[in-house]
Amino acid sequence: MPAQRRADARRNHARILAVAEAEVAEHGADASLEQIARTAGVGSATVRRHFPTRRALLEAVAHTRIEALCARAHALADAEDARAALLEWLGEVVAYCASVRGFAAAIAHDGAAPGSVYENSCTTAIETAGTPLLRRAARAGAVAPGVTLTDLITLIVGIALATEHHPDPAPEATRLFHLAVAGLSPGS
Template sequence: MTVQRADARRNYARILAVAEDEVAAHGADASLEQIARTASVGSATVRRHFPTRAALLEAVFRERIEALRVRAHELTGADDPRAALLEWLSALNAYAASARGLADAMASGGAADPDYAGGCATSLTEGLAPLVDRAVRAGAVAPDVTATDLVTLITGIALATEHHPTPASEADRLLGLAVAGISPTR
């Protein structure tokens, strides 16, 4: 483990705070140069801490993604596997609809930078997989549905609703339609 100097830690924290504001305002296309200027660092300093845009976006969303992973783990013991899965999907859907740039980060899934370990979609998929497996075993979800499918679905909903006048309500509506589609036929 590499120990960062105090000034490097301060720069990282300042860059991340500015990036959070810029991504909230401008989405995944937030200007890295503007982030550097606002954080009072050079663009090389931004690149040193965040070698790619995907790495920066992942850092911006890391805390909330981790909270969603923890919630998925908590829900794996719920009595009703379908309700647990739908609760978690609704939470991800609500966050993805409200967090500008998250859908782009989920869409990249680390593919834009294969050397960068991590990625929003990968973290979410790993957290979701046990919930999906449990719901499939209970017959609450069609057997061919995967965690990757559902993260991709939420990503698509977030991308489709990002510029909608009411993204949260439209995302909820679209998730409802999708849930009917992933349900097993009776």
């Protein structure tokens, strides 16, 4: 009987996650947990047992995309042009955030201390993967001293959230990101 419950729990988890992906894609980070439970055919308590917080659910929904971004950062780590590699990767983060509702909220820095039980695993994974790209770009003189990956991700999250309701959010977010990179003054 315990093995059956574990199998049921695995099926419930998978079903909740599949429904949550669709709900977050449609409604963003504010997707209703109660609606997710109803659509998945489980109770709210079951959803909360698998995902005790909204953040935990968003992290689980974003997991595959986070892994892809981390793999891309690793692939760009030895690129000849450190600045171009960093900007290419950050551009991909912008594209994900702007095209997948709820993704920006999943990677937003929430102020939890590193190693804390409240630490955002998505943010940690992105920062761990992207920091070598930033360090290389900084050593090449392509990034101002003191800029952190947390700064850059915060900028991207802000852009994604600001453009989320734009009729065509991805190109608008990309445009604003390029504006931020270029600066306000011509030739800067």
